[in-house]
Amino acid sequence: MADIIVPELAESITEGTIAQWLKQPGDTVEKGEFIVELETDKVNVEVISEEAGVVSELLAAEGDTVQVGQVIAVVGAGSGASSSAPAAQSEAKEEVKAPEASKAAPVAEETSTEQDRTIASPAARKLAREKGINLSEISPVDPMGRVRVQDVSAHGSAKAPAKAAPAPAASAAKEDDGRTTREKMSRRRQTIASRLLEVRQNTAMLTTFNEIDMTNVMALRSRKKDQFFEENDVRLGFMSFFTKAVVAALKKYPYVNSQIDGTDIVKNNFFDIGIAVSTEGGLVVPIVRDADRKNFAEIEANIGELAKKARDNKLALSDMSGGSFTITNGGVFGSLMSTPILNGTQVGILGMHTIQKRPIAVGNEVEIRPMMYIALSYDHRVIDGKDSVGFLKTVKELLENPEDLLLNS
Structure with missing residues (x-):
């Protein structure tokens, strides 16, 4: 097991932004292979994995600000197939318990539980929240069942909303009517x-x-x-x-x-x-x-x-x-x-x-x-x-x- 830590970037730079994850949970990674690209005030820095293994967890999403010394991912031993097996078993156990829990739980909580059980990259979860999409409704292309950003984007563009949503606030309506496009500054x-x-x-x-x-x-x-x-x-x-x-x-x-x-x-x-x-x-x-x-x-x-x-x-x-x-x-x-x-x-x-x-x-x-x-x-x-x-x-x-x-x- 090895932590991926934000390295020393420069004397005057103490933080950066996750520009792009080059590996996702379940992906194999070799020692010295790039795993993430960080954007700093001046340059982009690619961070390597110090150990070979399988990416077991990403602790920050694309677009997040991270500090020097912060743990942003975990690489474990084994192969992609073996690392995903425990996760699949744990999902099966949760599914057995789900019907009983749902009797007392409100619909909103049930949806949240399904969302949490879905295997997805942090960036995909973030995009799904922004678009109001339930991850459990998405059919991923990945054979391992992982939902990625492109799956969320494709689902959002291909599927129309099932029912009319409540009227948005005036500021949101202006953004959504196509007259403006909001883009976060890098x-x-x-x-x-x-x-x-x-x-x-x-x-x-x-x-x-x-x-x-x-x-x-x-x-x-x-x-x-x-x-x-x-x-x-x-x-x-x-x-x-x-x-x-x-x-x-x-x-x-x-x-x-x-x-x-x-x-x-x-x-x-x-x-x-x-x-x-x-x-x-x-x-x-x-x-x-x-x-x-x-x-x-x-x-x-x-x-x-x-x-x-x-x-x-x-x-x-x-x-x-x-x-x-x-x-x-x-x-x-x-x-x-x-x-x-x-x-x-x-x-x-x-x-x-x-x-x-x-x-x-x-x-x-x-x-x-x-x-x-x-x-x-x-x-x-x-x-x-x-x-x-x-x-x-x-x-x-x-x-x-x-x-x-x-x-x-």
């Missing part, structure tokens, strides 16, 4: 919302803008991309150019690469650049470490690797901690202009946007050029207008003359 989305609000409330955030003529960097990328791919086995994108330009600008304006600690300003002498990545669970910001020491190919490879891990929900806490500055690219979604919100304790974040052809003055002529608006949101407690405008101007000048970036990389 733990990560709640954390993102809380931290963004905290940043807005606790910083003197201001945003300044500039625009970049992308003609030269696009032409350089077009000329070099095939050779770059052949030599490095990675594609040349715009993010490496922006990352290099940001590092150069941070060296010139070190207060933009700092943070506030009490009454002190801590200037970072390293350049760990966060690259915001959108995932189904929300925005995450993995870090390109020591970006000042990496060439274009190393930066592109690092960004590609981190983006894949983010999409596959495989980022570790170490991938996202300790960044000194962040770049976010709303342009991939077509954003023309935005005011990005600061990331954590950082005092600056650069927002990239979509490239759009616009008429601009070139000398005394008007030409159509591919232009991009860029935005720097910054904490005015640390950074003054001079540094913020100078920082953006440096990024602009370097990207409009990208050969300078290549020479300095």
Whole structure:
């Protein structure tokens, strides 16, 4: 017999949410095999079984909040068939006693007894309660007779209510008439919302803008991309150019690469650049470490690797901690202009946007050029207008003359 316990997640994380049970009662599990996926404030963690055996009990349902050190499941010895036999025998005994008990018990209690006797996963029981479905009425697909979430869902959609239910309250009626859909925020989305609000409330955030003529960097990328791919086995994108330009600008304006600690300003002498990545669970910001020491190919490879891990929900806490500055690219979604919100304790974040052809003055002529608006949101407690405008101007000048970036990389 072995307990499945919520492991230590990280120094600052004390709880998580059951995202998905990978095993159900009666399922066999090998030593070291994943049994449950936990969602934390930052990443998802898969918990393994320390012993081989059969899952005998789940002590928490999907969606429940659990604490570090809490027992959430029990794995016993034996096979699926042997473990289910005692349960079947106990059900048979209860069934013999049921008619006598039902003489004195009210109908509601009888229904509850049947519900309790049914073998079902915690998630299935929870969904059945929410839908008002009696588990004993469900015919499970599982040959062992276990009712799972999909059985409850199928039963609820296939079977119409036998009789009209009492009129629901006004708020419930509005939800059930199809005009609205209620969805619980994931733990990560709640954390993102809380931290963004905290940043807005606790910083003197201001945003300044500039625009970049992308003609030269696009032409350089077009000329070099095939050779770059052949030599490095990675594609040349715009993010490496922006990352290099940001590092150069941070060296010139070190207060933009700092943070506030009490009454002190801590200037970072390293350049760990966060690259915001959108995932189904929300925005995450993995870090390109020591970006000042990496060439274009190393930066592109690092960004590609981190983006894949983010999409596959495989980022570790170490991938996202300790960044000194962040770049976010709303342009991939077509954003023309935005005011990005600061990331954590950082005092600056650069927002990239979509490239759009616009008429601009070139000398005394008007030409159509591919232009991009860029935005720097910054904490005015640390950074003054001079540094913020100078920082953006440096990024602009370097990207409009990208050969300078290549020479300095």
